[in-house]
Amino acid sequence: MSLTQHHGGWVITLSFLLALALSIVPLPGLMEMLRPEWVTLVLIYWCMALPNRVSVGIGWLLGLVLDVLRDTLIGQYALALALVAFLTLHLHQRIRVFPLWQQALSIFVLTMLQNLIVLWIKGLTGHSPDFWSILPSAFTTMLVWPLIYLLLRQVRRAYHVV
Amino acid sequence: MRLLLLAALSITLMTLDQRTDYVRNIRSGIAVLVYPIQYLVSLPADFFDWTADAFASRETLQVNNDELQRENQALRSQLQKLTFIEAENRHLRELLQSSKRVGEKVLIAELLAVDLDPFSKVVVINKGDRDDLLYRGQPIVDARGVMGKLIHVNPYSSTAMLITDPNHAMPVQVLRNGLRAVAVGHGQDGLLEIPNLPNNADIKVGDLLVTSGLGCVFPAGYPAARVTEVTTNPALPFARIRAEPIAWLDRSREVLLVWPAVSDLPQMANPCKFEVEEVP
Numbered sequence: 039m040s041l042t043q044h045h046g047g048w049v050i051t052l053s054f055l056l057a058l059a060l061s062i063v064p065l066p067g068l069m070e071m072l073r074p075e076w077v078t079l080v081l082i083y084w085c086m087a088l089p090n091r092v093s094v095g096i097g098w099l100l101g102l103v104l105d106v107l108r109d110t111l112i113g114q115y116a117l118a119l120a121l122v123a124f125l126t127l128h129l130h131q132r133i134r135v136f137p138l139w140q141q142a143l144s145i146f147v148l149t150m151l152q153n154l155i156v157l158w159i160k161g162l163t164g165h166s167p168d169f170w171s172i173l174p175s176a177f178t179t180m181l182v183w184p185l186i187y188l189l190l191r192q193v194r195r196a197y198h199v200v
Numbered sequence: 201m202r203l204l205l206l207a208a209l210s211i212t213l214m215t216l217d218q219r220t221d222y223v224r225n226i227r228s229g230i231a232v233l234v235y236p237i238q239y240l241v242s243l244p245a246d247f248f249d250w251t252a253d254a255f256a257s258r259e260t261l262q263v264n265n266d267e268l269q270r271e272n273q274a275l276r277s278q279l280q281k282l283t284f285i286e287a288e289n290r291h292l293r294e295l296l297q298s299s300k301r302v303g304e305k306v307l308i309a310e311l312l313a314v315d316l317d318p319f320s321k322v323v324v325i326n327k328g329d330r331d332d333l334l335y336r337g338q339p340i341v342d343a344r345g346v347m348g349k350l351i352h353v354n355p356y357s358s359t360a361m362l363i364t365d366p367n368h369a370m371p372v373q374v375l376r377n378g379l380r381a382v383a384v385g386h387g388q389d390g391l392l393e394i395p396n397l398p399n400n401a402d403i404k405v406g407d408l409l410v411t412s413g414l415g416c417v418f419p420a421g422y423p424a425a426r427v428t429e430v431t432t433n434p435a436l437p438f439a440r441i442r443a444e445p446i447a448w449l450d451r452s453r454e455v456l457l458v459w460p461a462v463s464d465l466p467q468m469a470n471p472c473k474f475e476v477e478e479v480p
Contacts, residue, residue, distance in 0.1 A: 059237050062314040064245065067389070070318050098206045106230040107237065108317040109324075109352060109359040112223050113213035120210070124203045160319060163218050165366035167319040167387070175318070 044091065046199030053080050053190065054100060062107055071171060074179040075149050077104055078122055079186045082145060085126035086133055087194060097123025110156075111163060118155040122148050138184045146180040224352075231354035238314050238324055238357065245313035249453070304419060305459040307332055309340075311452065312357070321365040321385065323348070325455060328356045332457075337417050340455045345423035345446030346370070346411055347455055362449050363424065364389060372424050373412040377402055380412055383425055383443060389450055392425050394441035399432040401439060409443060419460035 057076040065073055077100060084092040101116030108115070125148060126133070133144050153172035160166055193199075217223045256264075309327040316322045327334060338350045340360050348362040361368050366387040372394075373380045379402060383392045397403060407427040413420025425443035432439045 055237065058234070059241050062238060062241050062316065064241075064313045064315045070315055073315075073318065094202050094206060098210070101210075103230060103234055106227055107234045109322050110317050110320075111214050112217040112227055113210035116213070117207055117210035120203060120206045156319075159214065163214075165387070167366075171319065 044200065046194075046197045047091075049193060049197045049199050050084055050088075050092070053084075053193070056080075058100075058103060058107060061104065071174045072178050073175055074182040075152065075175060078119065078149055078152055079145070079179060079183060080190070081119060081123055082126050082148060083186060083190045085123050086130045087190070088199070089127050089130050092123070094120050094123045094127065111159060114156055114159045115152075117159075118152040121155065122152050125151075138187065141187065142180045142183045145183045146176055149176040149179045227352060228354045231352075232356060235354070235356050238312050241314050242312040304461045307457045307459075309455050309457055311455060316359070319387075320367065321348075321362040321387065321389075321449075322351070323360050323362060325358050325360060325457075326356075327457065328354050328358050330355045334358055334457065339418045339422075339458045339460065341422055341458055342447045342452040342455050344448060345425075346418060347445075347447045347449060347452065349417055350457075360455075363445055363447075364391060364449060370418060370424060371412045371414040372409040374403055375408040375410050379403060380414070381409070381441075383409060390444050392443045392445060394427075394443060395438065397439050397441055398437075399434065399439045403427060403430060403439075403441060405430055408446075416460075419458060 054077070057080040060076040061073070081092070081097055081100060085097070098116045098120040101114075101119035102112065104115040104119070105112050129144070133141055136144065150172070153176055157167060157169065157172055213223060213226075217227075307327065309325040312324040312326055314324055316324065325340070334350060334353045336350055336353055338353075340347045340349065346363060348360045348365070348368065350358050351361045352359045362385070363370055363383065364385040364387065366385050368385040370383045371380065372383045379397075381394045381397055381403075383394055385391075386393050394403070394409075405427050408423060409425045409427065411418040411420055411422045411424050418424075423446045425445050427441060427443045429442040430439060431441075
C-alpha cells in the first residue's frame with residue numbers, strides 16, 4: 039500500500055478506451071498510413087505523469103487488447119508497448135523537464151521503436167511491409183503529442199488524478 | 201526484470217499463435233471484451249447509412265425500385281435458362297460419372313466499419329460462432345465475386361483476410377481456357393499479382409479469373425479478378441501479370457459467408473471433404 043491515496047482510476051481507463059477506439063476509426067485510403075498511434079501516446083503520457091500507477095504490465099495488457107482489436111499476431115503489440123512503457127518509466131524524470139518539442143522528438147523515437155518491433159515481427163512471420171510505410175504514423179504521432187499532452191494534463195488536473 | 205518476463209511471455213504467445221491453435225481461446229475472450237469498442241466505432245457509419253435510407257426522397261426510392269425490378273426481371277429470365285442448364289449439366293455429369301455439383305449454403309453478414317492493422321487487409325464481420333457454425337478458412341464473397349476468407353472466428357464477430365492482403369494467395373483459373381494460376385495479394389487496394397506464369401502463357405488483358413477450387417478453400421467457379429496488365433519481358437523468366445479483384449472490397453457493406461458443398465467422386469472420397477468437416 040502506498041501512502042498517497044489513488045484517485046481517478048476511471049479517468050485513466052477511459053482515456054485508454056478512447057485511445058483504443060480512435061485507433062480503429064475508419065480512415066479513407068492512404069490516410070490510414072497517417073494515423074497517429076493513439077494508444078502509445080496515452081500510454082506514454084500516463085507513464086510519464088504517474089509512474090507509480092502505470093506499469094510495464096499495464097502497457098503489456100493494453101498491447102494484448104490492441105493485438106486482438108487489430109487482429110494481429112497475439113503478443114506483437116504487447117511486446118512493443120511493454121518496451122515503450124519500460125523505456126518511458128526509466129526516462130520519465132528526464133522527459134518530464136524537456137520542452138514540448140523535445141518531448142515530441144522522444145515520442146518520435148519511441149513510436150519508431152514500436153513500429154520497428156511490429157515490422158520486425160511481421161517480417162519474421164510473413165510478408166514484411168515496406169520500411170518507409172512505418173514512418174508517416176511515427177511522424178503524425180510526434181505532431182499530435184503536444185495536443186495530447188496539454189489535453190491530458192488538463193484532464194488530470196481537473197479530476198485530481200494522482 | 202518484469203520486462204524480460206513479459207517479453208518472454210509475448211514471444212511464447214506469438215509462437216503459439218503462429219504455429220498452433222492453443223491461444224484461440226485467449227483471442228476469443230479478449231475479442232468479446234473489445235467487440236463493444238468495435239461496435240461503437242462502427243455506429244456512426246451505420247447511422248449515416250440508416251439516415252440515408254430513412255430520409256431518401258420518394259423519387260429516389262421510386263427510381264431505385266424501378267431499377268431493381270428491371271434487374272429482377274432480367275435475372276429471372278436468366279434463371280429460367282439456368283435451371284435447365286443445371287439439370288442438363290447434372291445429367292451430363294452423371295453420364296460422365298464425375299462428381300455432382302450440389303448447392304452451397306450461404307449466410308449474409310455485415311462488415312463493421314472499422315480499420316484494423318494498417319499493414320494488412322483485414323475486415324471484421326458481425327457474425328461469430330454464436331450465430332452459426334463458422335469455421336476458420338471459410339470463404340466470403342459479395343454480390344460480385346470472392347472477397348476473402350475468415351482467419352479468426354470469435355463468439356460475436358469474426359475477422360476475414362481480403363484477397364488483396366500480401367499474405368493471401370488464391371488458386372484461380374482463366375475462364376476462357378482453364379489455365380491455372382495463383383492470385384497473390386499485393387497489400388494495395390485493388391491489385392492482385394499472378395506470379396510464375398511463363399512469358400508465352402495464354403493470358404490477355406481483360407481475361408476473367410475464376411476460383412479453381414484447388415486447395416479446397418474456395419469453391420470452384422466464383423469470379424475472382426480481371427486481368428489488367430500483362431507485361432512480357434524476354435529478359436525475365438516470368439511474365440508480369442496484374443489483376444483487379446471483381447468484388448467491391450472497399451465498398452461492400454454486406455457479405456455472404458459460403459459453406460462449400462463437397463460430394464464424393466465416384467471412384468474415391470472427395471479430398472476436400474476431410475478438410476471441411478474436420479474443423480468444428
